Amino acid sequence: MCATDDVEANFRTCEKLATLASDAGCAMLFLPECFAFIGRKGEDALAIMEPLDGPLMTRYRDLARAKNIWLSLGGFPELGPDAGHRLNAHVLVDADGEIRASYRKIHLFDVDVPNGPLLMESKTASPGSEIVAADSPIGRLGMMICYDLRFPELFSALRYECGARVMLVPSAFTRPTGAAHWEVLLRARAIETQSYVIAAAQCGVHSEGRASYGHSIIVDPWGEVIAKLDDPDEGVGIAVAKIDLRGLEETRAKIPIETHRRGLGDRTAFPVTIAEM
Template sequence: MTRVAVLQMTAGIDPHANAAVLADAIADAAGEGAAMLFTPEMSGLLDRDRKRAAASIVAEEDSTPLQRAREAAARAGIWVALGSLAVRLEDGRWANRAFLIDAAGNVAARYDKMHMFDVDLATGESWRESNAYAAGGEVVTVEGTPIGHLGLTICYDLRFPALFEELGNRHCDVISIPAAFTVPTGKAHWHVLQRARAIEASAFVVAAAQVGEHADGRRTYGHSLVIDPWGEVLLDMGGDETGIGFAEIDSARIAEVRAQVPSLANRRPIAK
Protein backbone atom coordinates (compact mmCIF):
# COMPACT_ATOMS: atom_id res chain seq x y z
CA MET A 1 0.00 0.00 0.00
CA THR A 2 1.21 3.50 -0.87
CA ARG A 3 -0.54 6.53 0.59
CA VAL A 4 -1.35 9.43 -1.72
CA ALA A 5 -2.72 12.86 -0.89
CA VAL A 6 -5.15 14.91 -2.98
CA LEU A 7 -5.43 18.69 -2.75
CA GLN A 8 -8.81 20.27 -3.43
CA MET A 9 -8.35 24.03 -3.70
CA THR A 10 -9.96 27.27 -4.82
CA ALA A 11 -7.16 28.87 -6.81
CA GLY A 12 -7.37 32.60 -7.38
CA ILE A 13 -5.76 35.31 -9.49
CA ASP A 14 -2.66 35.80 -7.30
CA PRO A 15 0.11 33.29 -8.13
CA HIS A 16 1.97 34.06 -4.90
CA ALA A 17 -1.07 33.25 -2.76
CA ASN A 18 -1.67 30.05 -4.72
CA ALA A 19 2.01 29.12 -4.36
CA ALA A 20 1.72 29.44 -0.59
CA VAL A 21 -1.29 27.09 -0.59
CA LEU A 22 0.69 24.56 -2.61
CA ALA A 23 3.73 24.75 -0.33
CA ASP A 24 1.61 24.27 2.79
CA ALA A 25 -0.26 21.34 1.22
CA ILE A 26 2.99 19.62 0.26
CA ALA A 27 4.28 19.89 3.82
CA ASP A 28 0.97 18.70 5.28
CA ALA A 29 0.74 15.74 2.89
CA ALA A 30 4.25 14.61 3.76
CA GLY A 31 3.50 15.03 7.45
CA GLU A 32 0.57 12.64 7.09
CA GLY A 33 2.74 10.00 5.46
CA ALA A 34 1.82 10.46 1.80
CA ALA A 35 4.38 9.47 -0.83
CA MET A 36 2.83 11.75 -3.46
CA LEU A 37 0.52 14.78 -3.53
CA PHE A 38 -1.81 15.46 -6.47
CA THR A 39 -2.99 19.03 -7.13
CA PRO A 40 -5.68 20.39 -9.52
CA GLU A 41 -5.50 21.90 -12.96
CA MET A 42 -4.35 25.53 -12.90
CA SER A 43 -3.01 25.29 -9.36
CA GLY A 44 -0.93 28.44 -9.78
CA LEU A 45 -3.46 30.79 -11.38
CA LEU A 46 -7.14 30.58 -12.27
CA ASP A 47 -8.22 33.71 -14.10
CA ARG A 48 -10.67 33.86 -17.00
CA ASP A 49 -9.69 37.52 -17.67
CA ARG A 50 -6.84 36.83 -20.08
CA LYS A 51 -5.73 40.44 -20.29
CA ARG A 52 -5.24 40.53 -16.51
CA ALA A 53 -3.82 36.99 -16.40
CA ALA A 54 -1.18 37.79 -19.03
CA ALA A 55 0.95 39.66 -16.50
CA SER A 56 1.10 36.56 -14.27
CA ILE A 57 1.69 33.91 -16.95
CA VAL A 58 5.44 33.63 -17.33
CA ALA A 59 8.01 31.21 -18.69
CA GLU A 60 8.39 27.98 -16.75
CA GLU A 61 11.74 29.01 -15.26
CA ASP A 62 10.17 32.18 -13.84
CA SER A 63 7.08 30.53 -12.30
CA THR A 64 6.73 31.23 -8.58
CA PRO A 65 4.22 28.38 -7.97
CA LEU A 66 6.52 25.89 -9.69
CA GLN A 67 9.58 27.05 -7.80
CA ARG A 68 7.78 27.01 -4.45
CA ALA A 69 6.40 23.54 -5.16
CA ARG A 70 9.83 22.21 -6.09
CA GLU A 71 11.38 23.68 -2.96
CA ALA A 72 8.61 22.31 -0.75
CA ALA A 73 8.84 18.84 -2.34
CA ALA A 74 12.59 18.70 -1.73
CA ARG A 75 12.18 19.93 1.83
CA ALA A 76 9.47 17.38 2.63
CA GLY A 77 10.89 14.51 0.58
CA ILE A 78 7.63 13.89 -1.31
CA TRP A 79 6.67 13.58 -4.96
CA VAL A 80 4.17 16.10 -6.35
CA ALA A 81 1.92 15.68 -9.37
CA LEU A 82 1.36 19.39 -9.96
CA GLY A 83 -1.93 19.22 -11.88
CA SER A 84 -1.09 22.09 -14.20
CA LEU A 85 0.18 25.63 -14.47
CA ALA A 86 -0.28 28.20 -17.21
CA VAL A 87 3.16 28.87 -18.69
CA ARG A 88 4.31 31.19 -21.46
CA LEU A 89 5.95 29.59 -24.49
CA GLU A 90 8.74 31.10 -26.55
CA ASP A 91 6.31 32.08 -29.32
CA GLY A 92 4.17 34.06 -26.85
CA ARG A 93 1.34 31.53 -26.65
CA TRP A 94 0.54 29.72 -23.42
CA ALA A 95 0.57 26.06 -22.45
CA ASN A 96 -1.60 24.33 -19.86
CA ARG A 97 1.24 22.20 -18.46
CA ALA A 98 1.35 19.46 -15.84
CA PHE A 99 4.56 18.87 -13.90
CA LEU A 100 5.70 15.78 -12.06
CA ILE A 101 8.18 16.73 -9.32
CA ASP A 102 10.27 14.09 -7.58
CA ALA A 103 11.19 13.93 -3.90
CA ALA A 104 14.43 15.82 -4.55
CA GLY A 105 12.53 18.73 -6.14
CA ASN A 106 13.49 17.89 -9.72
CA VAL A 107 11.00 18.07 -12.59
CA ALA A 108 10.69 14.43 -13.62
CA ALA A 109 8.15 14.99 -16.43
CA ARG A 110 6.01 17.56 -18.20
CA TYR A 111 2.74 17.14 -20.06
CA ASP A 112 0.91 19.80 -22.10
CA LYS A 113 -2.87 19.43 -22.26
CA MET A 114 -3.79 17.94 -25.62
CA HIS A 115 -7.49 18.75 -25.90
CA MET A 116 -8.63 22.36 -25.75
CA PHE A 117 -11.88 23.25 -23.95
CA ASP A 118 -13.77 25.08 -26.72
CA VAL A 119 -17.45 24.85 -25.78
CA ASP A 120 -20.71 26.78 -25.46
CA LEU A 121 -22.81 25.50 -22.57
CA ALA A 122 -26.58 25.76 -22.21
CA THR A 123 -26.04 27.93 -19.12
CA GLY A 124 -24.54 30.65 -21.33
CA GLU A 125 -20.95 29.89 -20.35
CA SER A 126 -18.60 30.05 -23.34
CA TRP A 127 -14.97 28.88 -23.25
CA ARG A 128 -12.31 29.10 -25.97
CA GLU A 129 -9.13 27.66 -24.52
CA SER A 130 -7.53 27.39 -27.96
CA ASN A 131 -7.62 31.18 -28.39
CA ALA A 132 -4.72 31.49 -25.96
CA TYR A 133 -3.32 28.02 -25.35
CA ALA A 134 -1.29 25.77 -27.64
CA ALA A 135 -2.38 22.13 -27.58
CA GLY A 136 0.16 19.51 -26.59
CA GLY A 137 0.92 16.67 -28.95
CA GLU A 138 2.61 13.99 -26.84
CA VAL A 139 1.26 11.28 -24.54
CA VAL A 140 3.35 11.27 -21.36
CA THR A 141 3.81 8.43 -18.89
CA VAL A 142 6.44 8.04 -16.18
CA GLU A 143 7.80 4.85 -14.69
CA GLY A 144 9.57 4.54 -11.36
CA THR A 145 7.29 6.74 -9.26
CA PRO A 146 6.28 5.68 -5.72
CA ILE A 147 2.94 4.52 -7.15
CA GLY A 148 4.34 2.80 -10.22
CA HIS A 149 3.76 3.73 -13.85
CA LEU A 150 1.94 7.09 -13.91
CA GLY A 151 0.03 8.56 -16.86
CA LEU A 152 -0.54 12.32 -17.11
CA THR A 153 -3.68 14.01 -18.46
CA ILE A 154 -5.54 17.27 -17.75
CA CYS A 155 -9.27 17.96 -17.34
CA TYR A 156 -11.00 18.04 -20.77
CA ASP A 157 -8.71 15.20 -21.90
CA LEU A 158 -11.09 13.06 -19.85
CA ARG A 159 -13.61 13.07 -22.70
CA PHE A 160 -11.30 11.57 -25.33
CA PRO A 161 -11.11 7.76 -25.10
CA ALA A 162 -8.23 7.39 -27.55
CA LEU A 163 -5.83 9.04 -25.11
CA PHE A 164 -6.88 6.69 -22.34
CA GLU A 165 -6.69 3.70 -24.67
CA GLU A 166 -3.05 4.57 -25.23
CA LEU A 167 -2.47 4.93 -21.47
CA GLY A 168 -4.05 1.51 -21.07
CA ASN A 169 -1.85 0.09 -23.84
CA ARG A 170 1.15 1.39 -21.89
CA HIS A 171 -0.16 -0.41 -18.79
CA CYS A 172 -0.22 2.61 -16.52
CA ASP A 173 -0.84 1.76 -12.88
CA VAL A 174 -2.26 5.21 -12.04
CA ILE A 175 -3.65 7.99 -14.23
CA SER A 176 -3.73 11.59 -13.02
CA ILE A 177 -6.72 13.66 -14.23
CA PRO A 178 -6.47 17.09 -12.53
CA ALA A 179 -9.33 19.41 -13.33
CA ALA A 180 -11.17 22.70 -13.00
CA PHE A 181 -14.53 21.30 -14.13
CA THR A 182 -17.52 23.56 -14.58
CA VAL A 183 -20.50 22.83 -12.33
CA PRO A 184 -22.99 21.91 -15.12
CA THR A 185 -20.62 19.47 -16.83
CA GLY A 186 -19.43 18.15 -13.48
CA LYS A 187 -22.92 17.31 -12.29
CA ALA A 188 -23.66 15.55 -15.57
CA HIS A 189 -20.48 13.67 -16.37
CA TRP A 190 -17.64 13.92 -13.80
CA HIS A 191 -18.16 10.73 -11.79
CA VAL A 192 -19.26 8.49 -14.64
CA LEU A 193 -16.37 9.47 -16.91
CA GLN A 194 -13.75 9.15 -14.18
CA ARG A 195 -15.00 5.68 -13.23
CA ALA A 196 -15.12 4.64 -16.88
CA ARG A 197 -11.51 5.69 -17.46
CA ALA A 198 -10.35 3.70 -14.44
CA ILE A 199 -12.25 0.64 -15.61
CA GLU A 200 -11.05 0.89 -19.22
CA ALA A 201 -7.38 1.16 -18.23
CA SER A 202 -7.68 -1.25 -15.27
CA ALA A 203 -5.82 1.44 -13.35
CA PHE A 204 -6.24 3.76 -10.41
CA VAL A 205 -7.45 7.27 -11.29
CA VAL A 206 -6.54 10.27 -9.14
CA ALA A 207 -8.50 13.41 -10.03
CA ALA A 208 -7.60 16.48 -7.96
CA ALA A 209 -10.08 19.28 -8.61
CA GLN A 210 -10.73 22.95 -8.14
CA VAL A 211 -13.82 23.75 -6.07
CA GLY A 212 -16.16 26.62 -5.25
CA GLU A 213 -16.36 30.32 -6.09
CA HIS A 214 -13.18 31.78 -7.57
CA ALA A 215 -11.90 35.35 -7.63
CA ASP A 216 -12.43 35.55 -11.41
CA GLY A 217 -16.16 34.83 -11.02
CA ARG A 218 -16.25 31.23 -12.10
CA ARG A 219 -17.52 28.30 -10.04
CA THR A 220 -15.96 24.85 -10.17
CA TYR A 221 -17.43 21.46 -9.32
CA GLY A 222 -14.91 19.94 -6.91
CA HIS A 223 -15.45 16.27 -5.98
CA SER A 224 -11.78 15.33 -6.15
CA LEU A 225 -11.68 11.56 -6.59
CA VAL A 226 -9.53 8.49 -6.16
CA ILE A 227 -10.94 5.47 -8.01
CA ASP A 228 -9.62 1.92 -8.04
CA PRO A 229 -9.19 -0.25 -11.18
CA TRP A 230 -12.59 -1.90 -10.61
CA GLY A 231 -14.27 1.52 -10.70
CA GLU A 232 -14.87 1.77 -6.97
CA VAL A 233 -14.66 5.29 -5.52
CA LEU A 234 -12.11 5.28 -2.69
CA LEU A 235 -12.23 9.03 -2.05
CA ASP A 236 -14.75 11.75 -2.94
CA MET A 237 -13.97 15.15 -1.38
CA GLY A 238 -17.36 16.68 -2.14
CA GLY A 239 -18.29 19.90 -3.87
CA ASP A 240 -18.02 22.45 -1.08
CA GLU A 241 -14.77 22.44 0.88
CA THR A 242 -11.08 22.85 0.17
CA GLY A 243 -8.53 20.63 1.90
CA ILE A 244 -6.43 17.50 1.59
CA GLY A 245 -7.78 13.96 1.30
CA PHE A 246 -5.92 10.66 1.47
CA ALA A 247 -6.23 7.24 -0.13
CA GLU A 248 -4.20 4.06 -0.47
CA ILE A 249 -2.86 2.80 -3.79
CA ASP A 250 -2.63 -1.01 -3.66
CA SER A 251 -0.57 -2.39 -6.54
CA ALA A 252 -1.92 -5.86 -5.84
CA ARG A 253 -5.41 -4.58 -6.67
CA ILE A 254 -4.25 -3.69 -10.20
CA ALA A 255 -2.96 -7.21 -10.85
CA GLU A 256 -6.12 -8.71 -9.33
CA VAL A 257 -8.45 -6.72 -11.58
CA ARG A 258 -6.37 -7.33 -14.71
CA ALA A 259 -6.40 -11.06 -14.01
CA GLN A 260 -10.15 -11.10 -13.37
CA VAL A 261 -11.11 -9.05 -16.44
CA PRO A 262 -8.10 -9.09 -18.81
CA SER A 263 -9.46 -6.46 -21.19
CA LEU A 264 -6.03 -4.99 -21.87
CA ALA A 265 -4.66 -8.39 -22.87
CA ASN A 266 -7.77 -9.19 -24.96
CA ARG A 267 -7.79 -5.88 -26.84
CA ARG A 268 -7.67 -6.21 -30.64
CA PRO A 269 -6.90 -3.56 -33.24
CA ILE A 270 -9.92 -2.17 -35.08
CA ALA A 271 -9.67 -2.33 -38.88
CA LYS A 272 -9.97 1.07 -40.54
Protein backbone atom coordinates (compact mmCIF):
# COMPACT_ATOMS: atom_id res chain seq x y z
CA MET A 1 0.00 0.00 0.00
CA CYS A 2 0.95 3.66 -0.29
CA ALA A 3 -0.22 5.45 2.82
CA THR A 4 -0.54 9.24 3.03
CA ASP A 5 -1.63 11.78 5.64
CA ASP A 6 -5.29 11.00 4.83
CA VAL A 7 -6.36 8.71 7.69
CA GLU A 8 -9.71 7.89 6.10
CA ALA A 9 -8.22 6.96 2.72
CA ASN A 10 -5.63 4.77 4.44
CA PHE A 11 -8.35 2.94 6.33
CA ARG A 12 -10.27 2.30 3.11
CA THR A 13 -7.13 0.84 1.56
CA CYS A 14 -6.56 -1.43 4.56
CA GLU A 15 -10.22 -2.47 4.41
CA LYS A 16 -9.73 -3.43 0.75
CA LEU A 17 -6.62 -5.44 1.62
CA ALA A 18 -8.45 -7.19 4.45
CA THR A 19 -11.23 -8.12 2.05
CA LEU A 20 -8.71 -9.52 -0.46
CA ALA A 21 -7.04 -11.57 2.26
CA SER A 22 -10.31 -12.84 3.68
CA ASP A 23 -11.61 -13.81 0.24
CA ALA A 24 -8.34 -15.67 -0.40
CA GLY A 25 -8.88 -17.74 2.74
CA CYS A 26 -5.95 -16.21 4.62
CA ALA A 27 -5.69 -16.70 8.38
CA MET A 28 -3.77 -13.45 8.80
CA LEU A 29 -3.10 -10.16 7.01
CA PHE A 30 0.14 -8.26 7.57
CA LEU A 31 0.07 -4.50 7.05
CA PRO A 32 3.21 -2.35 6.75
CA GLU A 33 4.72 0.26 9.02
CA CYS A 34 2.74 3.53 8.99
CA PHE A 35 -0.34 1.76 7.61
CA ALA A 36 -2.64 4.32 9.25
CA PHE A 37 -0.72 7.51 8.54
CA ILE A 38 2.41 8.91 6.85
CA GLY A 39 2.84 12.63 7.35
CA ARG A 40 4.72 15.14 5.27
CA LYS A 41 6.93 15.91 8.27
CA GLY A 42 8.01 13.68 11.14
CA GLU A 43 6.04 15.66 13.70
CA ASP A 44 2.76 15.30 11.79
CA ALA A 45 2.04 11.92 13.41
CA LEU A 46 2.00 13.57 16.84
CA ALA A 47 -1.36 15.15 15.94
CA ILE A 48 -3.05 11.78 15.55
CA MET A 49 -1.22 9.67 18.15
CA GLU A 50 -3.54 7.93 20.56
CA PRO A 51 -3.57 5.08 23.09
CA LEU A 52 -4.22 1.60 21.79
CA ASP A 53 -7.78 1.75 23.13
CA GLY A 54 -8.43 4.94 21.16
CA PRO A 55 -10.92 5.45 18.31
CA LEU A 56 -8.59 4.87 15.35
CA MET A 57 -7.18 1.59 16.64
CA THR A 58 -10.75 0.57 17.53
CA ARG A 59 -11.69 0.88 13.85
CA TYR A 60 -8.94 -1.54 12.89
CA ARG A 61 -9.97 -3.93 15.65
CA ASP A 62 -13.52 -3.78 14.30
CA LEU A 63 -12.15 -4.49 10.81
CA ALA A 64 -10.44 -7.67 12.03
CA ARG A 65 -13.68 -8.80 13.62
CA ALA A 66 -15.76 -7.96 10.56
CA LYS A 67 -13.45 -9.88 8.21
CA ASN A 68 -12.78 -12.69 10.72
CA ILE A 69 -9.04 -12.37 10.20
CA TRP A 70 -6.00 -11.69 12.37
CA LEU A 71 -4.24 -8.40 11.63
CA SER A 72 -0.59 -7.52 12.09
CA LEU A 73 -0.72 -3.72 12.23
CA GLY A 74 2.84 -2.92 11.41
CA GLY A 75 3.46 0.52 12.90
CA PHE A 76 0.92 2.71 14.67
CA PRO A 77 1.42 6.19 16.24
CA GLU A 78 0.73 5.22 19.84
CA LEU A 79 0.49 7.91 22.53
CA GLY A 80 4.01 8.47 23.82
CA PRO A 81 5.63 9.66 27.05
CA ASP A 82 5.12 13.36 26.27
CA ALA A 83 3.46 15.68 23.75
CA GLY A 84 6.55 15.71 21.54
CA HIS A 85 7.12 11.96 21.25
CA ARG A 86 5.04 9.04 20.11
CA LEU A 87 5.70 5.31 20.16
CA ASN A 88 5.91 3.34 16.91
CA ALA A 89 3.78 0.33 17.87
CA HIS A 90 3.36 -2.96 16.02
CA VAL A 91 0.00 -4.28 17.18
CA LEU A 92 -1.32 -7.84 16.78
CA VAL A 93 -5.12 -8.15 16.67
CA ASP A 94 -6.99 -11.45 16.59
CA ALA A 95 -10.09 -12.33 14.56
CA ASP A 96 -12.31 -11.31 17.49
CA GLY A 97 -10.83 -7.83 17.45
CA GLU A 98 -8.81 -8.34 20.63
CA ILE A 99 -5.26 -7.01 20.96
CA ARG A 100 -3.00 -10.00 21.56
CA ALA A 101 0.37 -8.24 21.69
CA SER A 102 2.05 -4.91 21.03
CA TYR A 103 5.71 -4.19 20.30
CA ARG A 104 7.29 -0.74 20.37
CA LYS A 105 10.07 -0.17 17.83
CA ILE A 106 13.43 -0.46 19.57
CA HIS A 107 15.80 0.80 16.85
CA LEU A 108 14.88 4.27 15.58
CA PHE A 109 15.85 5.36 12.07
CA ASP A 110 18.18 8.38 12.38
CA VAL A 111 19.90 8.37 9.00
CA ASP A 112 20.88 10.80 6.27
CA VAL A 113 20.18 8.51 3.33
CA PRO A 114 22.64 8.89 0.40
CA ASN A 115 20.67 10.32 -2.55
CA GLY A 116 17.61 10.27 -0.30
CA PRO A 117 15.93 12.03 2.62
CA LEU A 118 17.26 12.99 6.05
CA LEU A 119 15.10 11.04 8.50
CA MET A 120 15.45 11.53 12.26
CA GLU A 121 12.84 9.30 13.85
CA SER A 122 14.10 9.96 17.37
CA LYS A 123 13.09 13.62 17.15
CA THR A 124 9.42 12.69 17.42
CA ALA A 125 9.46 9.06 18.63
CA SER A 126 10.65 7.28 21.75
CA PRO A 127 12.23 3.82 21.49
CA GLY A 128 10.69 0.71 22.97
CA SER A 129 12.54 -1.45 25.45
CA GLU A 130 10.84 -4.85 25.29
CA ILE A 131 11.36 -7.81 22.95
CA VAL A 132 7.95 -9.26 22.04
CA ALA A 133 6.80 -12.57 20.57
CA ALA A 134 3.22 -13.80 20.32
CA ASP A 135 1.39 -16.99 19.41
CA SER A 136 -0.88 -16.93 16.37
CA PRO A 137 -2.70 -19.30 13.98
CA ILE A 138 0.51 -19.60 11.92
CA GLY A 139 2.93 -20.15 14.80
CA ARG A 140 4.84 -17.96 17.23
CA LEU A 141 5.58 -14.55 15.75
CA GLY A 142 8.66 -12.41 16.37
CA MET A 143 7.52 -8.80 16.24
CA MET A 144 9.71 -6.06 14.77
CA ILE A 145 9.45 -2.91 12.67
CA CYS A 146 11.50 -1.83 9.64
CA TYR A 147 14.94 -0.59 10.83
CA ASP A 148 15.07 -3.50 13.32
CA LEU A 149 15.93 -5.61 10.26
CA ARG A 150 19.54 -4.40 10.48
CA PHE A 151 20.07 -5.80 13.99
CA PRO A 152 20.50 -9.60 13.85
CA GLU A 153 20.82 -9.87 17.64
CA LEU A 154 17.12 -9.04 17.92
CA PHE A 155 16.25 -11.86 15.53
CA SER A 156 18.46 -14.25 17.53
CA ALA A 157 16.73 -13.31 20.78
CA LEU A 158 13.33 -13.86 19.20
CA ARG A 159 14.27 -17.31 17.97
CA TYR A 160 16.43 -18.70 20.77
CA GLU A 161 14.89 -16.96 23.79
CA CYS A 162 11.29 -16.58 22.63
CA GLY A 163 10.85 -19.57 20.31
CA ALA A 164 9.65 -17.52 17.33
CA ARG A 165 9.13 -19.35 14.06
CA VAL A 166 7.88 -16.47 11.92
CA MET A 167 9.65 -13.10 11.92
CA LEU A 168 7.61 -10.02 11.04
CA VAL A 169 9.29 -6.98 9.49
CA PRO A 170 6.58 -4.46 8.51
CA SER A 171 8.40 -1.60 6.84
CA ALA A 172 8.52 1.70 5.02
CA PHE A 173 12.02 1.31 3.56
CA THR A 174 13.45 4.22 1.59
CA ARG A 175 14.05 3.60 -2.09
CA PRO A 176 17.87 3.88 -2.00
CA THR A 177 18.27 1.54 0.99
CA GLY A 178 15.57 -0.79 -0.27
CA ALA A 179 17.14 -1.24 -3.68
CA ALA A 180 20.49 -2.00 -2.06
CA HIS A 181 19.61 -4.06 1.01
CA TRP A 182 15.92 -5.02 1.37
CA GLU A 183 15.74 -8.51 -0.11
CA VAL A 184 19.26 -9.61 0.80
CA LEU A 185 18.78 -8.71 4.47
CA LEU A 186 15.38 -10.40 4.67
CA ARG A 187 16.73 -13.59 3.13
CA ALA A 188 19.77 -13.48 5.39
CA ARG A 189 17.63 -13.18 8.53
CA ALA A 190 15.48 -16.10 7.37
CA ILE A 191 18.57 -18.25 6.80
CA GLU A 192 20.26 -17.20 10.05
CA THR A 193 17.24 -17.98 12.22
CA GLN A 194 15.79 -20.76 10.03
CA SER A 195 12.46 -18.97 10.25
CA TYR A 196 9.83 -17.58 7.93
CA VAL A 197 10.16 -13.85 7.37
CA ILE A 198 7.08 -11.83 6.41
CA ALA A 199 7.81 -8.25 5.34
CA ALA A 200 4.84 -6.09 4.42
CA ALA A 201 6.02 -2.89 2.74
CA GLN A 202 4.90 0.62 1.97
CA CYS A 203 5.41 1.56 -1.67
CA GLY A 204 5.22 4.53 -4.00
CA VAL A 205 5.28 8.29 -3.38
CA HIS A 206 3.59 9.36 -0.14
CA SER A 207 4.28 13.09 -0.46
CA GLU A 208 6.94 15.44 -1.81
CA GLY A 209 10.28 14.14 -0.60
CA ARG A 210 8.94 10.88 0.82
CA ALA A 211 8.75 7.60 -1.12
CA SER A 212 9.06 3.93 -0.18
CA TYR A 213 10.70 1.00 -1.95
CA GLY A 214 7.85 -1.51 -1.70
CA HIS A 215 8.42 -5.13 -2.74
CA SER A 216 6.47 -6.89 0.00
CA ILE A 217 8.01 -10.32 0.40
CA ILE A 218 7.69 -13.66 2.21
CA VAL A 219 10.79 -15.81 2.68
CA ASP A 220 10.89 -19.42 3.89
CA PRO A 221 13.38 -20.85 6.45
CA TRP A 222 15.72 -22.02 3.67
CA GLY A 223 15.97 -18.45 2.38
CA GLU A 224 13.76 -18.96 -0.67
CA VAL A 225 11.34 -16.21 -1.69
CA ILE A 226 7.91 -17.84 -1.76
CA ALA A 227 5.77 -14.74 -2.41
CA LYS A 228 6.52 -11.23 -3.61
CA LEU A 229 4.90 -8.15 -5.11
CA ASP A 230 7.19 -7.23 -7.99
CA ASP A 231 5.46 -4.02 -9.13
CA PRO A 232 4.09 -2.41 -5.97
CA ASP A 233 3.91 1.08 -7.47
CA GLU A 234 1.06 -0.10 -9.71
CA GLY A 235 -1.34 -0.10 -6.76
CA VAL A 236 -2.32 -1.98 -3.62
CA GLY A 237 -2.29 -5.73 -3.27
CA ILE A 238 -1.28 -8.74 -1.23
CA ALA A 239 1.24 -11.55 -1.60
CA VAL A 240 -0.10 -14.87 -0.32
CA ALA A 241 1.82 -17.87 1.00
CA LYS A 242 1.26 -20.94 3.16
CA ILE A 243 3.28 -21.34 6.35
CA ASP A 244 4.53 -24.92 6.67
CA LEU A 245 5.68 -25.42 10.26
CA ARG A 246 6.53 -29.08 9.66
CA GLY A 247 8.80 -28.04 6.82
CA LEU A 248 10.34 -25.41 9.11
CA GLU A 249 11.26 -28.08 11.64
CA GLU A 250 12.74 -30.22 8.88
CA THR A 251 14.91 -27.28 7.80
CA ARG A 252 16.08 -26.75 11.36
CA ALA A 253 16.86 -30.47 11.70
CA LYS A 254 18.99 -30.49 8.53
CA ILE A 255 21.40 -27.92 9.94
CA PRO A 256 20.88 -27.91 13.74
CA ILE A 257 22.48 -24.56 14.46
CA GLU A 258 20.60 -24.22 17.74
CA THR A 259 22.64 -27.10 19.19
CA HIS A 260 25.89 -25.71 17.76
CA ARG A 261 25.60 -22.19 19.19
CA ARG A 262 28.29 -21.07 21.63
CA GLY A 263 27.86 -18.47 24.35
CA LEU A 264 29.96 -15.82 22.64
CA GLY A 265 28.67 -13.16 25.01
CA ASP A 266 30.52 -14.83 27.90
CA ARG A 267 33.87 -13.01 27.98
CA THR A 268 35.27 -15.47 30.51
CA ALA A 269 34.82 -18.34 28.08
CA PHE A 270 35.44 -16.24 24.96
CA PRO A 271 37.80 -13.34 25.71
CA VAL A 272 38.36 -10.75 22.98
CA THR A 273 41.78 -10.43 21.39
CA ILE A 274 42.70 -7.53 19.10
CA ALA A 275 46.02 -7.81 17.29
CA GLU A 276 46.94 -4.20 16.63
CA MET A 277 49.56 -2.96 14.15
